[in-house]
Amino acid sequence: MNNQAEMTTQTLFEELIEARRSNRVFDTEHQMPEHIVATALASALKSPNSSNMQMWEFVRVKSDDKRKAMVPICLGQSAASTASEFVVVVARPDYWKTRSEFNYEKLKNEYGESSDKFAKVKSYYKDLMPKVYRNDALGILGGLKRLMATVVGLFRPMVRELGKQDIMATIHGSNSLASMTFMYAMTAQGYDTCPLGGFDSVRLKKLLNLPSSTEITMVIACGKGTPSGIWGERHRVPYEEVVRTV
Ligand SMILES: Cc1cc2nc3c(=O)[nH]c(=O)nc-3n(C[C@H](O)[C@H](O)[C@H](O)COP(=O)(O)O)c2cc1C
Incomplete structure (x- = not known):
């Protein structure tokens, strides 16, 4: 890669990082095309993962009845009640x-x-x-x-x-990396996400017919975000406080 191409890649990467926010209110009128989540998931599958064991499953929750059932399971959160679709990232030690x-x-x-x-x-x-x-x-x-x-x-x-x-923690680690790739891939296509850890895992596993040996890494609500879905500025603890060089 020459210098100019490198700068462009770096700029695009930084723009993508800035553009992704957790959006908690999606446009319920918007019809998200089918390929958006599929394309983002295809990118997610290329994520680094422990020993390339790929002990993950991504459950797309699209049907009206299942999406409706997701709302109380996700504790009534607005990201859930307005999402066009969910991706549930599942840890599968049984694989x-x-x-x-x-x-x-x-x-x-x-x-x-x-x-x-x-x-x-x-x-x-x-x-x-x-x-x-x-x-x-x-x-x-x-x-x-x-x-x-x-x-x-x-x-x-x-x-x-x-x-x-x-072992479960290792699987969740790999699944989290895939989740991150997925969310950036959604942003790159002009769509938004909100990762959700606030859900009832027992009820969700039952809804998705998941075996008891599995665990849910996270739920990702997806759709066309709205300005009111961004709750405020992005606050981060300063670099110097969280990075230690030895
Ligand atoms: C593992 C995990 C669980 C999260 N759970 C929730 C949640 O249940 N509800 C919610 O509104 N946001 C949730 N978030 C989003 C965070 O609140 C958000 O990423 C954080 O405030 C930083 O904002 P940003 O994503 O816009 O940079 C979760 C994020 C992660 C990574």
Whole structure:
């Protein structure tokens, strides 16, 4: 990239960052074209994610009856009652097997089964990922893995976060990155979003028929924002207070 192109990319990026705001009142008269959310989701799928396991599911809530049901579940928030559509970002720890296999097959085809390159990575998805992600309902296996990490960690650097909830946190981390990409991709198309953490997860999982092992990372209300949906200026704690250089 030459300097001029770099400047343009930087300017566009900064404009996008400035343009995205959480909008809490969407235009209920506006018909959001079908492809807007689909395009933004396609971008979101390219987000970085832990071990490329992609333990996510994005549920588009579009039908009138389900959107209506979302309003009390999202505690009556105006972003919910005016949204054209919702994207519910779901953490799917139950997907570990299919996702390990997906990566294994993709790399096998890409590198060639007998290549040295594949020899180096195949145990990652055949052995390591199942060890990391397999769990039981009570989290006993995860507890044992944490204990094992503590013992091994006495002797060498070791990933410690191997418990059931640790794994869930890793999935939520990846899902949050995808959520962010999604929201910027909506902004880039002239649309608005509001990420919502204020919702009843039990009722929402029931509405969307999600298995009990899943968790909801966030709900993203989408639509054409209105000026009254921006509640005020963007206040941020100063750089010097939140950034520490060592
Ligand atoms: C995880 C998460 C949960 C949030 N939950 C809500 C919510 O339930 N209701 C709401 O109005 N805004 C919610 N927000 C939006 C934040 O209030 C908003 O991002 C913050 O005030 C900064 O404003 P900005 O997004 O316009 O920069 C949430 C944001 C995040 C990241």
